[in-house]
Amino acid sequence: MSVNKKLADIPFSVLDLAPVVEGGTVTESLQNTLDLAMNAEKWNYHRFWLAEHHNMPGIASSATSVVIGHVAAGTSTIRVGSGGIMLPNHSPLIIAEHFGTLESLFPGRIDLGLGRAPGTDQLTAQALRRQHGSTGEDFPYMLQELQEYFDPTLNPNVKHVRAIPGEGLNIPIWLLGSSGFSAQLAGELGLPFAFASHFSPENTLPALNIYRRSFKPSNVLDQPYAMVCVNVIAADDDETANFLSTSMQQSFLNLIRNKPSKLQPPVEDMNNIWTPYEQSLLEQRFQTSLVGGPETVKDKLQTFLDDTQADEIMVNAMIYDHRERLRSYEIVSELSK
Template sequence: MSRRIPFSVLDLAPIREGGDAAESFRHSIDLARHAETLGYRRFWMAEHHGMPGIASAATAVLIGHVAGATQRIRVGAGGIMLPNHSPLVIAEQFGTLDALYPGRIDLGLGRAPGSDQVTARALRRNLASHPDAFPNDVAELMDYFAGQGPVPAVPGAGARVPVWILGSSLFGAQLAAALGLPYAFASHFAPAQMRDAVALYRRLFRPSVHLDKPYVMLGYNVYAADTDEEAHWLASSWQQSVISLRTGQPVRLPAPVEGYVDSLPPGARDLLDHVQACTAIGSADTVAATMQAFIDDTRVDELILACNIYDPAARLRSFGIAAGLMSPA
């Protein structure tokens, strides 16, 4: 029997060619309100820096902006790149968000810098804190929320902010399992180790005060439209940005191009095929069949959907089509 599960939204606040950050933020609010109406569970934003096409660098600020413009949907970070920050600062930021929007804030934590090394130095000039210190930073952050940090986190102590571990490798899976926390895998852009990571997390999971059994959320790309042909045309904006990023030339989200995939040389085509292994592109029927097969195969508990379409109205339409597969709230 087919499984129906909750869906969430991952928004990078994409900046379009010809657009700017202010426009991007307006479209994020429109999408969050649309997702809330459709019954999506969460609206997460991700920390990236130095990217001309991504406006979500000040992630906690944007989370507050989105939470203030919506009523019920959970809003959070997917995620905060903890090596860039002091755990105390993140405890204070998300303690503040929890005080403003109680019961609606999530905190996903990643150990990558979300940038290149030059940008990482600009973010945190003392790089003595190696990403391998991530488990200690997570523990320290959670101590602040529990009121057991080396100094009081005000706001922060006593905040009831669910913490998630994010990952694209086996490292995060092991940490989430050891801490008894929910786990989100970045299969929407780094699918290679998804199956191994999820299996490891489920096998090693230790129940905790936070969670009594494993809970897995997977990233998934969805480009849905009235026809398969239109969906593939809309997806070409994202596909262009993927190739640009992977070749070291990140760009603002470009306008769609007819026949883009067919124009790629074999190496670039292979790269794109790998990245979009967890992707559904097509009409409502095509997307439904592709997504349902993925849900049934992975036994995932929740999907978080990414969709970078140049036309904001078409992006809203895509999320609307995808919502038809979601379990009732």
């Protein structure tokens, strides 16, 4: 593991949830997603990932593969992928075909990040999984099946249905996690690992330790490669950034209240909205979130890198105003040069 890494030493990437803002439409959200991706490419971000969530009024990326195609078609060099596809929601064959199609359309630019959570509530999970009833416990077997669609030589004794497109294509597979399960599995299989510190900060260092301890070299990686996703709300000064961050706080507050909503405009004082107990819950949830002006965020990012020794940092910015969101990502790109 490297030591004394600097921000300029590692790649930075983007996680986009295609946020639907209060007063906005899904069409506008997907237009903003492409605009952000085009700017992220210009600012030399390494990847642009989209996440699968369902039954969420404020997230427009539920048909993740479709949105990946939309973004990849409007860009030319940035890697585009899933952060992630929730594999238990799908047949592995379908995912092999979807991503085989994307890789065939955009060669060498597609990533396949996989998670085992439903990405939604239990009622919606039942609607998604009605045909095969997966609970996520069979994730390792679904992963193996998916890998064999891409490379049938992994299990030559079994005659598979063929994934066309998909078979024979080299599409990087990442495991995503917010706890230790996928960290250990990624390590044992020698796969790259992406950790969701943006909503599971307390598990970040334990999961990274599990991944690195359990890592076994593979034909994919000789040594562990960990990307960590973190919330960053950057603006031209601390006061503006703190104001903008209240949209993110309201979003998580509504999830805690089991009332998911569109992304709300920022407010001057969250004390008018949350209770002291809710405030303490959110402060715990956001303990690794980085909010501030350029120098503040630079210092916090370096501390985060020192703590995690991440090989790559992925940035999530839940900001109501699209222009302010662009500015946040632009500031981070300047800090990482």
